[in-house]
Amino acid sequence: MNFQLSEEQQMLADSAKRFVRDNHDVEKHRQNKKLMPLDEATWGQFAELGWLAVPFAEEHGGLGMGPLETMVLLQELGEGLIMAPYIATVVLGGGFLRHASDTQQAETIPSLLEGGLQLAFAAEEYERVFTLENTAMKGEAQGDGVMLNGTKACVLNGDHADQLIVLARTAGQPGDKDGLSLFLVDANDEGIERTPHRTVDGRQGAEIRFSNVKVSEAARIGELNQAYDIAKSVLLEGLLALSAESTGSLAVLLNDTVEYSKTRKQFGLPIGKFQALQFRMADMFIAMEQTKSLLMAATLKLVEGHDDAAKAVHAMKAQLGRAGRKIGQEAIQIHGGMGMTDELNVGHFVKRLSAVDGLFGNADVHLMEIARSA
Incomplete structure (x- = not known):
């Protein structure tokens, strides 16, 4: 199966990657955590870049894209811990607006696309x-x-x-x-x-x-x-969006841990030379790849309308909770005491993954959903 991005999807990924590179570091994230008002400048950039229009139909002024493009965008943004309400407003809120009346859509969607409406x-x-x-x-x-x-x-x-x-x-x-x-x-x-x-x-x-x-x-x-069927369909898209963002965070935790293991020395050697830590980082890599594979499978099933799409999304959310815990704990332990500090990326990403696990049901809740549908 061909998993290569289309030209449009690649452009979307590249724009998000540049945005993260130019706008994110630990100090920026630390400052954002102290601010109660929304960073309106960041949200304005989202509108200018066309990201708010990604899942909306062209007849409403959108780009006519869907969950695949949302996944591509949020994976990149997840690497930067960008604190903007994209999932709340565009994915969940916008998802419900697609089921709204013509009058409701006319009163809300144009303002949302311009960055003037929060949901x-x-x-x-x-x-x-x-x-x-x-x-x-x-x-x-x-x-x-x-x-x-x-x-x-x-x-x-x-x-x-x-x-x-x-x-x-x-x-x-x-x-x-x-x-x-x-x-x-x-x-x-x-x-x-x-x-x-x-x-x-x-x-x-x-x-x-x-x-x-x-x-x-x-x-x-x-x-x-x-309303159950509408709410369920939109929630599934929201769960995929949360999962996509989180796979970006998992990648950062793994990459930062591997790089740290190359520079931190113990007994005269980089700690990455020790086989016990190599095994642990290999387990982190496997957990991340399993999560990415499930994300792709669940997204494609939802887009193509497979009968077991909902089950695949529940499996994705359950896997995300377990992988986030596994990779997060290993990253903190391999970083040692530094992994617990506010100074490094690690703690911030682990907190984000912990929060995502609890949103709209944790891993256990979604495993129960799979069991009920078996």
Whole structure:
């Protein structure tokens, strides 16, 4: 099978590689972790480079690309730990907008492509293992609309988003796939309270409380009580995007560890000469290659519409959690005490991988999804 990039995909990868080279280092990342406001200059560059338009159809002003191109872009950005809400706004938010009404699309997509609109997917909740069907937040019919009440936890980009895509239960009980609905909600509507927070990797999110928030019929995305399939399809793309970004981070951890082993000396020899450490770095390489292979397989299956595409994505997320732990721990240990410090890349990448493992279900959750579909 030919895995070579097309000319357009290669240009996309090259532009991201240059951006990371020119805009990322440890000090830059350390500064970004201290800033609560979004780096608007960086987001503006994303818009100018056309990256915000990658997954959107040409009729909406996009580039008409898809998950493969998103994977190529995010693998490169993952090597730089670029702290921009691309996945929250473009992949997840944009994915839901593709299922929105013509009016909703006309009101949102042009602004998003220009860098003027931020989105967030409010799905995760407290006290429940994350799956879409475990959603409990209430959406009760009232007149010609729905009243939202409840709390969403760890909403990526929830503190900066202008619009929220809210998953709510309008019928049934937690655990039912039927009875879920999606709503596009103004983040500044009355009754919405946002509590910003930082995640372990320094990125931004929010806890969002909804208290008698009235949304109209026009705000709904898709059919009432039938949002599961839409949410699932968009979430699968989001999981692939997170995985693609993380494979870039895995590559940096491996490469930095190998380079360190060539320069750090013990007993008069570079530590990379010791067979025990060679074995450990070989295991890191194998774990990374397995992850990259699964990422490619899952992405192609999703693009081509295979029946087991969802299972492949769950397998990818489960593998990512295990590979991230394996490679991250080995990188820290081989770097010794320095691996734990804020001075080196290693700790920052390990924190990012730890955060990604917990997003939208950790490795164990996705293994259970595979078991249920067997």
